[in-house]
Amino acid sequence: MITFTVNGSSHAFDGDPNMPLLWYLRDEADLTGTKFGCGIAMCGACTVHIDGRPVRSCLTPVASVDGRSVETIETAENHPIGKLVQQAWVEGQVPQCGYCQSGQIMSAVALLKTKPSPTDDDIDAAMSGNICRCATYPRIRAAIHSAAEKLAYEA
Amino acid sequence: MKRNSTRHEPHDGFVGLSRRQFLGGMGAALTLAVSLKSGIANAASLASEAAADAFAPNAFIRIDEAGKVTVVSSYLEMGQGTFTGLATLAAEELDVPMRDVSVVGSPADLRYANPILEAVFGRPVQGTGGSTAMAGAWNQMREAAATARQMLVNAAARRWQVEPASLSVTDGVVVHEASGQRIAYRDLLADAAELPVPENVQLKSPDDFRLIGAEQGTPRVDVPAKTNGSAIFTQDKKLPGMLVAVIAHPPKLWGKVQSVDSSQAEAIPGVVAVVEVPGDDKIQGGVAVLAHNTWVARQGRGALKITWDDSQALTVGSEAILSAFRDLAEQPGIVAEARGTLLDDAPEGGTVIEAVYEQPYLAHSAMEPMNCLVDLQGDRCDIYNGEQWHTGDQSAAAEILGFETEQVSIHQLYAGGSFGRRANARSDYVREAVTLARTARDQGIEAPIKLVWMREDDMRATQYRPLTVQKSRMVLDDAGKLLSWHWRIVGQSFMEMPEGAVDDSLVEGAKEMDYDVPNLRVEQHNPTTFPVPVVWLRSVGHTHTAFVGETQIDEAARATGQDPYQFRRSMLGNNPRALAVLDLVAEKSNWDTPLPEGENGERRHRGMALRTSFGTVVAHVAEVTLHTDGSYVVDRVVTAIDCGVAINPDVIRAQMEGGFGFGLSFLRQGIVFEAGSVVQSNFNDYPVMRMNATPQFDVHIVPSSNAPSGVGEPGVPPAAPAVANALAAMTGHAYHSLPLGGSVATS
Structure with missing residues (x-):
């Protein structure tokens, strides 16, 4: 039995340990905010946090999160940085189709946790693994800077 | 820190409009003569559903008892902002704030035909494409909203025994300046629903626009749900007992299944069934593996041993x-x-x-790979899809099932991009999903089935x-x-x-x-x-x-x-x-x-x-x-x-x-x-x-x-x-x- 927490709640799973975490979250735990985009960690739509770090859940076997803490877009607003990032996304009117944005936000939150005042190069490095076919990138960049400014102000 | 997961109500923006409700809204109101097909709605359901929308003067505008406006979009929202544009037009003419307006996708129905595509094709079609939505809605939606506003104003005028022209509206409140009387739309709905529908309503002069062209006060209606994971795409839609299907397409385009050994796939725990989907001149088809979990279905597909007949397959290269x-x-x-x-x-x-x-x-490669959920029950078929070619897909589904189009209901969901891919004259992936559902039913499988293409399927069985x-x-x-x-x-x-x-x-x-x-x-x-x-x-x-x-x-x-x-x-x-x-x-x-x-x-x-x-x-x-x-x-x-x-x-x-x-x-x-x-x-x-x-x-x-x-x-x-x-x-x-x-x- 694999046991772990998702967004603070206890979960146990005794199915295929090789199943990627993505499909556990979407199909077993009914947390569909985390998206399937490519299945080979090339697009970032499936980004979640494991013990606070961003990972691509489409290539993360569920067995590897045994005893660990998983967080998804559904709990982002319960963290100060997550809430700021979501607000910046709304204020900057970032999403178009919206399908990739859960992953974008989870990557952005992870960036701001380690680099509260990221440069454009930092954003390029942290965010270039997340594809947006609507190409909302300039607004994502602006929203990250905006959230960073608010973070600095609140600190 | 609060650690509990916050669950938003799934926001698919579309749930509210079954055919019954659509007709029900009509029933409460006034305009169109609606022919009720037997088996679709009955009087009792019409009456009860009508109560949800106290005022529905036409196919595009509904107002509920709290005064909240619902705009019905005949167009798909795939990222281009059409829902917001429609809400802006409606809010402008209704004189309500944007925050009081939400947008739902319409069902597939020729009453929602795209006026510009109709001119192009020479026949009515409902579809989203050619950057036509705002051009087509510019008069249609404004007139629909202005008509609703005029009826509400007329209701207030009748109540106060004053001339309608002496009234103004601000933020959904009708005001009679001379007497200082005020009344909110929500308190006029029942009266307005009794009034005749005015013809040739006056549209606002551009000088009076407060939302059209504004830099503030017109945020996208879909953005909040698209920042917290609650927006529901086809990929996310679930029905009770639903199975997910992952399909093996022919490796060479237009190849056909000669034989399949599914024993190893069926031995995988969780695999429910293996279904052959016959290809034809419109769909690739292949062999689908059904399970309750996408990963299991995908593993099952990987375990299939298929011999392909390439005699009709594409053989050349670029x-x-x-x-x-x-x-x-x-x-x-x-x-x-x-x-x-x-x-x-x-x-x-x-x-x-x-x-x-x-x-x-070129491949469209939208972030959401193609997918389609089909719920086939008796003489009804419900399709859930990021629907961009509404009536074409509806007809295609009906043809496959031997149904009348009225027996096929299409529920429009948000699309995770499309870039034209989901508007397909061959209805390819919808046909594949419906063919799969029909074949599965014939095998005795009674469940809604969601066909999900993996990224590789999307790139390789796509249309270019x-x-x-x-x-x-x-x-x-x-x-x-x-x-x-x-x-x-x-x-x-x-x-x-x-x-x-x-x-x-x-x-x-x-x-x-x-x-x-x-x-x-x-x-x-x-x-x-x-x-x-x-x-x-x-x-x-x-x-x-x-x-x-x-x-x-x-x-x-x-x-x-x-x-x-x-x-x-x-x-x-x-x-x-x-x-x-x-x-x-x-x-x-x-x-x-x-x-x-x-x-x-x-x-x-x-x-x-x-x-x-x-x-x-x-x-x-x-x-x-x-x-x-x-x-x-x-x-x-x-x-x-x-x-x-x-x-x-x-x-x-x-x-x-x-x-x-x-x-x-x-x-x-x-x-x-x-x-x-x-x-x-x-x-x-x-x-x-x-x-x-x-x-x-x-x-x-x-x-x-x-x-x-x-x-x-x-x-x-x-x-x-x-x-x-x-x-x-x-x-x-x-x-x-x-x-x-x-x-x-x-x-």
Whole structure:
């Protein structure tokens, strides 16, 4: 039995340990905010946090999160940085189709946790693994800077 | 810290409109004569559902008892902002704030036919495409909302025994200034529903617009749900007992299943069934594995042992197709446009520019791979889909099932992008899902089934932007005036065409070009030799004609020593709209002032391109840095656009940014066939633009009082040619074929 927490709640799973975490979250735990985009960690739509770090859940076997803490877009607003990032996304009117944005936000939150005042190069490095076919990138960049400014102000 | 997961109510924005509710709304009100088919709704359900919407004066506007407005969208929201545009139009005429308006997708129904597509196709169709939504809704939605407002005002007037003209409305409250009386819409609904529907309601004068064109107060209606994971796409939709299907398509296009050994797949815990899906002339088909969990279904697919019959399969590759098309490009084709007399040779001191251009098949590769949920129960079929070709898909499903169209209900969900892919004249993936559901039912499987394509399926069983070979020849006089342009385009038709007929989409932008060219001939070949399925991709024929036309104009300008901006200007004397856009982009980009040099030997240059598409004029100027190793980056883009009345300026800017980004990817990507199979499989070998290639944007909207045209597509066509023109200005090479790749020869 694999046991772990998702967004603070206890979960146990005794199915295929090789199943990627993505499909556990979407199909077993009914947390569909985390998206399937490519299945080979090339697009970032499936980004979640494991013990606070961003990972691509489409290539993360569920067995590897045994005893660990998983967080998804559904709990982002319960963290100060997550809430700021979501607000910046709304204020900057970032999403178009919206399908990739859960992953974008989870990557952005992870960036701001380690680099509260990221440069454009930092954003390029942290965010270039997340594809947006609507190409909302300039607004994502602006929203990250905006959230960073608010973070600095609140600190 | 609170650690509990926060669950938002799933926001699919669409749940509310079953056929019963649709009819129910009608029942509460007034307008349309509705023929009730037996088995669909009964009087009792009509009465009870009607209560949910106290006022529904027409098919597009509903107001509930709390005074909240629901706008029914006949168009798909796939990112282009249509829901927000419709909400803006409705809120404007209703005089309510945007926050009181939500938008739901309509069911598939010819009463929601797209007025512009109807004119194009000569028959009513409900579909979203051609950047038509705002153009089509401009009068229709405003009239629907103004009618509702007038009925509510009339109800207040009757209550107070005053003239309707003496009343005004602010934020959903009717006010009689003289007496100081006020009443909210929510308190007038029952009265209004009893009143006759007024004809010829007065629409607002543009001087009175408070939301149309506003920079504040009109945020996108779908953004909150798209930032917290609660927006529901087809991929997320679940029904009780639902099975997920992952399908094995033929490795060579149009191959058929000869035999399948499914024993290993069926042995995987969780696999529920294996279902063969017969392919035909519209769908690939194959073998589907059904499970409650997508991963299990996918594992099951991997364990299938299928022998394929390739006797009807595509066998050729892109090279053979290109070779055949190159030959055709040398032969006279069907004439799409001819005026004046072409010049064979340049006059004394003149110049001839001739080149052959090759562009590959392209995949739409929306972030959400194709998928479709089908719930087949008895004599009813419910389809949940990011629905872009509503009535076409409904008819296709009915045909497969032997149903009347009324027995098929389509529930429109948000689409995770589409770029044209979900509007398919063959209804390919919907047909595949419905065929699968029918076959599964015949095998005794009673469950809703969601067909989910993996990314590789989406890239390989997709329908592609056509590959083209184009030959273009310009003749200029000794003063650099373009005298004659002969342009031949070889590519598969977007739609099935009668033999010898012109596919206008294949030559759009060449046939009705922006420029004044005295002698012009546009020809096409639309061979049907190679059965690669093709379909429109965001901006359709402009995707391939803009690159040819706009780069060859720069090539001609370079060859004759003219500035590309001035050269374009000289040919726009009869096109003041395009000229104004070009002048604006030149001014805002400081075209006449060279860019500062880059560091460490980097060169920097601007390139421009202009294109009118779908009634909207867009010009981009791209500022490009060419590194010494030949790699290049677009630093900044200045855009000018004339789309008529700017309904929502921020949505327009977003579509220009996104349209440029989408078009920029054309420089890097291509779908290649080898021996009947697609080489590319995923984002590792089909590159798309990412954050680290993103320029800054500066978008300028031409003020206009003309009726609005669309913005979803027109940002795309001039993107790649603007960048290619900047590169060509630096390297001296003209780029005739795509993809260019990530670097170019520097000298």
